[in-house]
Every structure is written in structure tokens, then in C-alpha cells.
Amino acid sequence: MAPRDTPGPGKPKAPLYQRIETLLREAIAEGRYPVGGLLPTEAELCETLRVSRHTVREALRRLKDAGLVERRQGAGTVVIARTPERVFVQTVRDISGLFQFAADTVLHLRSAQLSPLSEEDAEPCGAAAGERWLRCEGERRTRDGRPIGPVTALVAPRFAAVAAALPETLTAPIYSYVEKRFGVPVAEVVQEISAGPMPAAFAPLFGKKGRPVGMRFVRRYLDAAGEVMLVSFNWHLAERFTYLTRLKRGEA
Amino acid sequence: MAPRDTPGPGKPKAPLYQRIETLLREAIAEGRYPVGGLLPTEAELCETLRVSRHTVREALRRLKDAGLVERRQGAGTVVIARTPERVFVQTVRDISGLFQFAADTVLHLRSAQLSPLSEEDAEPCGAAAGERWLRCEGERRTRDGRPIGPVTALVAPRFAAVAAALPETLTAPIYSYVEKRFGVPVAEVVQEISAGPMPAAFAPLFGKKGRPVGMRFVRRYLDAAGEVMLVSFNWHLAERFTYLTRLKRGEA
DNA sequence: TCTCATTTGTCCGTATGTATA
DNA sequence: ATATACATACGGACAAATGAG
Numbered sequence: 109m110a111p112r113d114t115p116g117p118g119k120p121k122a123p124l125y126q127r128i129e130t131l132l133r134e135a136i137a138e139g140r141y142p143v144g145g146l147l148p149t150e151a152e153l154c155e156t157l158r159v160s161r162h163t164v165r166e167a168l169r170r171l172k173d174a175g176l177v178e179r180r181q182g183a184g185t186v187v188i189a190r191t192p193e194r195v196f197v198q199t200v201r202d203i204s205g206l207f208q209f210a211a212d213t214v215l216h217l218r219s220a221q222l223s224p225l226s227e228e229d230a231e232p233c234g235a236a237a238g239e240r241w242l243r244c245e246g247e248r249r250t251r252d253g254r255p256i257g258p259v260t261a262l263v264a265p266r267f268a269a270v271a272a273a274l275p276e277t278l279t280a281p282i283y284s285y286v287e288k289r290f291g292v293p294v295a296e297v298v299q300e301i302s303a304g305p306m307p308a309a310f311a312p313l314f315g316k317k318g319r320p321v322g323m324r325f326v327r328r329y330l331d332a333a334g335e336v337m338l339v340s341f342n343w344h345l346a347e348r349f350t351y352l353t354r355l356k357r358g359e360a
Numbered sequence: 361m362a363p364r365d366t367p368g369p370g371k372p373k374a375p376l377y378q379r380i381e382t383l384l385r386e387a388i389a390e391g392r393y394p395v396g397g398l399l400p401t402e403a404e405l406c407e408t409l410r411v412s413r414h415t416v417r418e419a420l421r422r423l424k425d426a427g428l429v430e431r432r433q434g435a436g437t438v439v440i441a442r443t444p445e446r447v448f449v450q451t452v453r454d455i456s457g458l459f460q461f462a463a464d465t466v467l468h469l470r471s472a473q474l475s476p477l478s479e480e481d482a483e484p485c486g487a488a489a490g491e492r493w494l495r496c497e498g499e500r501r502t503r504d505g506r507p508i509g510p511v512t513a514l515v516a517p518r519f520a521a522v523a524a525a526l527p528e529t530l531t532a533p534i535y536s537y538v539e540k541r542f543g544v545p546v547a548e549v550v551q552e553i554s555a556g557p558m559p560a561a562f563a564p565l566f567g568k569k570g571r572p573v574g575m576r577f578v579r580r581y582l583d584a585a586g587e588v589m590l591v592s593f594n595w596h597l598a599e600r601f602t603y604l605t606r607l608k609r610g611e612a
Numbered sequence: 613t614c615t616c617a618t619t620t621g622t623c624c625g626t627a628t629g630t631a632t633a
Numbered sequence: 634a635t636a637t638a639c640a641t642a643c644g645g646a647c648a649a650a651t652g653a654g
Binding site: 195 | 556
């Protein structure tokens, strides 16, 4: 880790722009350039440090990429943070990636037809009860046929025509069919997880009597404008299911 | 009012490097430069497009930042993706940010002492049963004192001295005390959520008899080397609790 | 409202170092 | 070892946005 500076008067090995970046980074961290204040101009840095503008700009660009400064033409370089913000980030390719088993399961659709929203369903859809959404009902199973849990999806009226494109057994998530057919990408997903006794209607699916405890997943898929594209409701038998999340810490 | 001088139809407004970036982006998307193949060299692009090397480099840098190409000194510019990968990303400042209520709750510690790991606890800790970890027991409550749920945390032996720094009621998460005192940052968090009847011992906390249904959160905090720093176990009463996740779609 | 100096953005030219094949 | 190709670093010039007068 320590740069193996030769003890002699030899040059440090790190590139010049990188040393300047470090210099400024430390100065900012120490508060010599307070948040909200301005860094010296490119011209000033060139003169002070006796380097070319190109080199200074490379250093400043990196500070900007790190989220420490903001640059505005005509105004200058403003310090916006003393240290890079450290946040926890979870990343998944697609939403089914949230589940360990996703790759090995299929969704069997029992029905898909337009039907008016109940009072209860209307709320997560952000729509009025009675609106006619495409209601898809089915269940998720492992490839060898063992039931995982019941699935209901409600597709907004403007995308209801996707019904024609839905096969009886899906391997890709429903939202991807909507995206493909209408060219409207999902921009955001809001997921709610709760737990409790399953609706009695679902108990037979697992060969249980009474109301087994389950985990309930409600996912709302939104477009770039924040409009609900579809909502899905999934139940999983609690005793067979764990939801795993992996968050990595990074900068910015 | 002031008429712009010759805003002629042939006058492209975007910066040159950006137009070149777009040019290359489209060529890659169309497969003219296949994934795994090489882009023309900087020198070739300079000549073909009649622009300076600096401009070409700016365009290529952006393709690299977008994750479309990889550049290696001496080798060239390799195409690594036809289109930018679209992924879902969840970001939180700190782990307690995963919970809506986090800002408004406090953790009351009842005890914190070294004790040998049980068989059951040893597994999530990635340690041997019998190892002496710092066992913290308490409960989380809202600011006005209503109980949310019981909390147990197990701190790895090398950080056990943090006990001296833990106040009776914590507003910051436990891991932040470890980070501060030992200067070892948490690099990753793995969280498991499951549901089921709570251990009978916890029922009285909620004034319930029997075993109420709860959601269980097990979080393992790892350092950069992947070593477990601490593990926490939290229970929440299912009927009062929903876990909400917001994932935004972005590039790279 | 307008001018004007300041500051960053864009673009060009050139030279040398260094990893790669 | 040589040629190639990207990385680093210097130089200059003009454009465009900003903010103060």
C-alpha cells in the first residue's frame, strides 16, 4: 500500500494528476477548503503547482467524479463534501434476482383477464376502484413442479394488451413482457414485504389445513414518470422461505 | 429577440466529443464493433474523423465510464457490451436506513457481556460454538417508548472491547460504534429476512400470550476481508411491520 | 439592460513514457 | 527487441456561461 518511494530524491511513482488529486482531497478533508466554498481556479492551481492546465483538469475531474466538488462554467469549482459519501448499495440485474431461486422457477398462469379493481387492490395500484386492469393469476413452482406460492399481478389498462403475448408458463418476469411489447422501461420498483397468516384460499396449495404463515411481497413497477405499470402480489410459505439481501459499501 | 448568427441547419450543437461518443455507441449497438472485438485505435479515429486525439480520448473515456468498452495500454480498446447494462439499484446511507422508522427509534441495551456462542448462534457468525463473543441484548422502541421488538447482537471477540463505549440507549447503529472505535469499516452487509412464530420468551414484550407471528432479521456485518464483525438478530411483530425497499433502475 | 472580466468547457497540436503483443 | 497503442504531460486558442458593475 505504501508507495515504495525510493529513499533518494527520485520522483514519486504516482502520476502527477493523481498526486494533485490527493493533495486537494486532503486539503478538503482538513477543511482548508470548506464545504460550500471555492477551490482555487484552474489558472491559479497551474501557477501554484507549476503544472499544465491539462493536469489540473484531470485532477479536478476526478474530484468531481468522486462527488467532492461541483464545477460550473463561469463560476468555479465548489466544494460540496468533505469526504466521499459512503453508502450501502444493493444491485440486481432484474427483480427476480432478488430471490435466490429465481432462475430455477417458472410462473404458471391460470388466468389473465380484464376485471375491475377491488377497493383493496386499488390502493397499491394508485388507481380508482372499479378501473379495469388486467388481472393475472397463477402460481410459482420449482422446475420439478413443487409449489412455491401463489402470484397475482395487476397490469395497468394501457398495457393490458400484453395479455396476448403471455404464454401459459413464464420464465421471464411479467414486467419484462410489458417492457418488450410497449417499449416502456421500468424505472423504479417499490417492494413491500410483510408477514402473517395466508388467506385461507391458498392453504390447499401447500397441502395444509388452516392458515399457514407466509411472507407477502407486493411489488409496484413504475415508469420514468412515476406511473404504476403493474403491481404483483406474491405469497411464500414462511417455513420454506428466506429473503436474502447483500449490500456492499461504496463511494458516492 | 437577438437573432442568433446563422443558426444554419447544418450546425450541430452538441460538443464534438459527444457526437463521436454517440457515433461509436450506435456502431457498437448495431454490432459493427462486436463484443470482444477491438475499436479502431485513437490514431485511426483521429484520422478518420479528422479530429484531435484529445477529442477522441474524451469520447472513449465516456464509453468506458458507461461500461461499454475497456481500455488497456498497449492492447487497445475492447468492446465489452453492446448496450449499457440496466440494473436495479438500492442505496441507503446506513443500514438503519432500510427501515422507515429508523430515525425515530432507540435501542435500549439490557446487557452486554462476553459469553460463549451456542451451536445455533455459531453458524451465522461463521465461528465455532463456544467462542466467546460479546453478546448484547436489548430491545428497540419508538421514542415515546412503545416496543418494536427484541434485539440481540453478537460482536466478534476482536471488537469486544467496544462494550465500554456502548451507552445504555443507542440512537446510532451498533456497527457504527465498532467502526468508530476500531477504525475498521463495514464493507458489506448480508441480511436475511424470514417469518414465523416468535420465540415464546418474547411474547410478553408485546403483551401477547402464545407466540405471535413475527418477521426476523439477521444481519451479518463483514469487513473488507469478508470476516464477520458482528451479527444482529431482530424480531418485529408482523402485524405492525412492513419492510419497504425502493430500487431504481440505472446504468452500469 | 448591457458590458466586461473571470472561469470553466471545448478543441487543437506535440512529445514522451509504458504496458502489450 | 521492436512496433503498437494507450497514458501522461506540456503548450495554445477560442467559446460559452457566470456574475459583478
